[in-house]
Amino acid sequence: MSAEQINVTTASADRAARAALSAVTEPGDERIALRIRDVGADVTWRAVLGGDDVLDRSRVLQRRAEHVEGAEILERADHAGIRYLCPGEPGWPVPLDDMAATLDYGERVPPPLGLWLYGDGDLVALTESAVAMVGSRACTRYGARVASDLATDLALAGRTVISGAAYGIDAAAxxxxxxVGGPTIAVLACGVDVPYPRTHAQLLERIAADGLIVSEVPPGSRPMRAWFLARNRIIAAMSAGTIVVEAALRSGALSTATWTQKLSRETLVVPGPITSALSAGCHTLVRDGAGTLVTSVADVLEAIGRLGEHMPPDPERESRPIDDLLPAHAMVREFMHADAVDTVAGLAASTGLPAHTVAIVLRELAVAGWVTREDGGWRLGSTISPLETRT
Structure with a gap:
């Protein structure tokens, strides 16, 4: 057997082992992630089959694994048009590698064994400029409107919107x-072929048409309560930052914010009414310094971009036409009166500039529409607002 054939066989065994492990282990299991890092997926799978005291003291995993074949799972998925992507394979998003890097530190964010994908989107391309949005399932009309508007603006700015396809803020995002025809990714806590919630089946089909449905649990898996919290770490890892829109103090959306912080991503928080319990978690994030307050897409882009790349305009420092005038021109204009005709001699006396300089400046201001010649003198033109002139 050639070296190339050995590599292909090894890669095939690794894929089958990861698929099998995804069917029997709990999402985000640190012990499994650490063992795979140390000895590989195939050896880890064989350890589960043989009964491993460290990984599976109660033998729960071993019993689950008795009738599981990774190759069969992959084959069934392929027939259903579902792809399986493993770490290190072409098409694996670089941002997800940050999860594996955390295994060497205290704040661990276990990487997925692999990702099941349904849809026509390219995961690498979609996650190159992605922003996550999460929040309350029982959101208010204010929250739904803000989430929808921000997602629209992000899509128009070329960003992929990532969420969890749940009721409320997720669906609005x-x-x-x-x-507006923008791509979006739904990360599920169930199989990618299981519409959850059921009433979002049509929404999920629309997402798959131009974006992707993603899950770390194999096709056919029904959602489990604990899997939603584990799923949130993938949402956080795929994104440059996570926007939290309406989250109560015990909201599951706050778990996404926690994963986001562990991955050194930006946590962005939309404020709500101080009387709203649904925004209490958001306000706590800002109060504790764990999130950056945002009120527009400009705020979001500035926060997640390179320093200064998307600096939002300062409403108090918006550029005015007068700001572009040369110093002498600005001075002459400043000393002119709004409702009177000024003379060259009078302006020379008030500005301290030579009369011939004032005359040249006035002619140049006239070309630009700042002043007009009238009754042997000069009057301010319509270029500038009366509020900006001397009285």
Whole structure:
């Protein structure tokens, strides 16, 4: 057997082992992640099959694994049009590698064994400029509107919107992006072929048409309560930052914010009414310095971009035409009166400039529409607002 054939066989065994492990282990299991890092997926799978005291003291995993074949899972998925992507393979997003890097530190964010994908989107391309949005399932009309508007603006700015396809803020975020033809990714806590919630089946099909449905659990898996919290770490890892729109103090959306912070991503928080319990978690994040307050897409882009790349305009420092005038021109204009005719001699006396300089400046200001010649003198033109002139 050639070296190339050995590599292909090894890669095939690794894929089958990861698929099998995804069917029997809990998402985000640190012990499994550490063992795979140390000895590889195939050896880890064989350890589970043989009964490993460190990984599986109660033998729960071993019993689950008795009738599981990774190759069969992969084959069934392929027939259903579902792809399986493993770490290190072409198409694996670089941002997800940050999860594996955390295994060497205290704040661990275990990487997925692999990702099941349904849809036509390219995961690498979609996650190159992605922003996550999470929040309350029982959101208010204010929250739904803000989420939808932000997602729309992000999509128009070329960003992929990532969320979890749940009721409330998640659905509003997906629909906001889809409404302007933007791609979006739904990360599920169930199989990619299981529409959850069921009433979002049509929404999920729309997402898959131009974006992707992603999960770390194999096709056919029904959602489990604990899997939603584990799923949130993938949402955080795929994104440059996570926007939290309406989250109560015990909201699951705050777990996404926690994963985001562990991965050194930006946590962005939309404020709500101080009387709203649904925004209490958001306000706590800002109060504790764990999140950056945002009120527009400009704020979001500035926070997640390179320093100064998307600096939002300062409403108090918006550029005015007068700011572009040369010093002498600005001075002459400043000393002119709004409702009177000024003379060259009078302006020379008030500005301290030579009369011939004032005459040249006035002619140049006239070309630009700042002043007009009238009754042997000069009057301010319509270029500038009366509020900006001397009285």
């Amino acid at each position: 997906h629909r906001g992006a889809l409404g």
